[in-house]
Amino acid sequence: GAGVSQSPRYKVAKRGQDVALRCDPISGHVSLFWYQQALGQGPEFLTYFQNEAQLDKSGLPSDRFFAERPEGSVSTLKIQRTQQEDSAVYLCASSLEGQGVYQYFGPGTRLLVL
Amino acid sequence: SQELEQSPQSLIVQEGKNLTINCTSSKTLYGLYWYKQKYGEGLIFLMMLQKGGEEKSHEKITAKLDEKKQQSSLHITASQPSHAGIYLCGADLNFGNEKLTFGTGTRLTIIP
Numbered sequence: 001g002a003g004v005s006q007s008p009r010y011k012v013a014k015r016g017q018d019v020a021l022r023c024d025p026i027s028g029h030v031s032l033f034w035y036q037q038a039l040g041q042g043p044e045f046l047t048y049f050q051n052e053a054q055l056d057k058s059g060l061p062s063d064r065f066f067a068e069r070p071e072g073s074v075s076t077l078k079i080q081r082t083q084q085e086d087s088a089v090y091l092c093a094s095s096l097e098g099q100g101v102y103q104y105f106g107p108g109t110r111l112l113v114l
Numbered sequence: 115s116q117e118l119e120q121s122p123q124s125l126i127v128q129e130g131k132n133l134t135i136n137c138t139s140s141k142t143l144y145g146l147y148w149y150k151q152k153y154g155e156g157l158i159f160l161m162m163l164q165k166g167g168e169e170k171s172h173e174k175i176t177a178k179l180d181e182k183k184q185q186s187s188l189h190i191t192a193s194q195p196s197h198a199g200i201y202l203c204g205a206d207l208n209f210g211n212e213k214l215t216f217g218t219g220t221r222l223t224i225i226p
Contacts, residue, residue: 004156031212042118042202042216043157056213091156095212102147103214105156 002026004106006092012112013082021077021109025094032075033103034067035091043091049075050097082113117141118205120217127193128225135188135220137203145206146186147214148177152199160188160201190222198224 005024013019025032031050035043036059045059051072060067064082069075079086089110093103119138127133137146145164149157161170163179163186170177174197176189190197200221204214 033213035216040218042120042204042218043214045213045215048213059213093157102159102162104159105149107154107156110154 004092004094004104006090006106006109008109009107010110010112012114015084015113016081017113018078018080019082019111021079021090021092021111023075023077023092023094023106025073025075025092026104027073028096029094029104030072030097031095031103032069033093033095034075034077035093036061037089037091037108039088046077046090079111082111084113087111087113116218117207117215118203118217120201120203120220122220123218124221124223126223126225129194130192133190133193133222135201135203135222137186137188137205137217139184139205139207141184141207142209143179143183143186143205143207144209146177146179146183147204148186148188149202149204150199151202151219157202193222193224195224195226198222 007022034046037043047057047067049069064080066078089108091108092106095103148160161177166181166183168179174191200219202219204216
C-alpha cells in the first residue's frame with residue numbers, strides 16, 4: 001500500500017525484555033516522527049528525523065528508548081528493559097519536508113508489557 | 115497541565131444533530147491540524163488551518179481557527195454514524211519545529 005506501515009501491530013513483552021518496533025514511511029517522505037499514545041490520551045511526541053538525521057529526541061522518556069533511521073527511510077524504535085509504564089500505542093508518522101505539511105500516520109504498534 | 119485543551123472530552127449525539135468540538139491553547143497555534151482516530155487505528159487527517167480567521171470545510175465538517183490563532187473549533191452538521199470516533203487536535207506550538215502537540219481527544223458517539 002501507499003501509506004505508512006508499522007510492524008508488529010501488537011507486541012506483548014515481559015518486563016525487562018527488549019523490543020524493536022518498525023516503521024516504513026511513505027516513499028519520498030523526508031520527515032519521520034514517533035509518538036507514544038497512552039490509553040485515553042492524545043499522542044505525545046518522542047522523536048523526529050529528517051532523512052537519517054535525528055533532529056529532535058527531546059520526547060524520549062528515558063535512555064532505555066532509542067530510535068534510528070540509518071538510510072533515511074525505514075525507522076526502528078527500540079525499547080530496552082521494558083517496564084509496565086511503557087505499555088502504550090506507538091505511532092509513526094511521515095511527511096514531506098517543511099512547514100505547513102500534514103503528517104500521515106501509521107496504524108500504530110500496541111505494546112503491552114506484563 | 116495540557117498545552118492544548120480539548121472540550122468536551124466525550125460527546126453523545128443523536129444522529130442528524132449538529133455538534134462542535136473545541137481546541138484551546140495559551141500559545142500561538144502556528145499550524146492547527148484536526149485528525150480522527152478509530153479504536154485500534156492510526157490517525158486520519160481531516161483538515162489543516164494556518165491563518166488567523168481561516169475556515170475550511172469538507173463534506174459536513176467545518177473547522178475554524180480564530181483571529182488570535184489560539185482557539186479552533188470543529189463543527190459537524192447533520193451527524194452520521196460514520197462520524198463516530200475520537201477527534202484530536204494537534205498543533206505546531208513552536209514555529210520552525212515540525213513536531214505536533216496533541217490535545218487529549220474528544221470521543222464522539224452517534225446514537226441512531
